[in-house]
Amino acid sequence: MKVQTTSYRELIARQGLRVTPQRMAILEAVHKIGNHPTADQITDFVRKAHPNIASGTVYHVLDTLVQHQLIKRVTTDRDVMRYDGIMESHHHLYCLECNDIQDYVDVELNALLQEYFKSKKIEGFEIKEFVLEIKGTFNKCKNR
Ligand SMILES: [Zn+2]
Numbered sequence: 001m002k003v004q005t006t007s008y009r010e011l012i013a014r015q016g017l018r019v020t021p022q023r024m025a026i027l028e029a030v031h032k033i034g035n036h037p038t039a040d041q042i043t044d045f046v047r048k049a050h051p052n053i054a055s056g057t058v059y060h061v062l063d064t065l066v067q068h069q070l071i072k073r074v075t076t077d078r079d080v081m082r083y084d085g086i087m088e089s090h091h092h093l094y095c096l097e098c099n100d101i102q103d104y105v106d107v108e109l110n111a112l113l114q115e116y117f118k119s120k121k122i123e124g125f126e127i128k129e130f131v132l133e134i135k136g137t138f139n140k141c142k143n144r
Helices: 005-014 021-033 039-047 055-067 107-119
Strands: 072-074 082-084 091-095 101-104 133-136
Touching: 005 021, 021 039, 021 055, 039 055
Parallel strands: 091 133
Antiparallel strands: 072 082, 091 101
């Protein structure tokens, strides 16, 4: 998903956050790298323009962006946290061979899940969102 540089400023301001060069650079990095980057990949990317940024600062800004719903955390089996700039509801395909995480959007599936849980409520729990972790192997990774 493409976001113009000018609108990173807007996105941050719209969430009531103060716009700082670090926040802009890190939000931009998550979008530009794409494909659910790790904090290390984000740090490397940001250091091209901000060579002196500490990794602690990157983590701190990532947390702030998550708290203000500008990015999401993507969980992985490994201990590595990855980040997602796409805020619209979507699912993830996890490749067990290459560890790639690809977005999977299926409006019909979302409607189906919503219908299902409407008629079969989970006691004492209010559902906000569905994010499926769909695990498997991409064709390109099968014969390695
Ligand atoms: Zn995603």
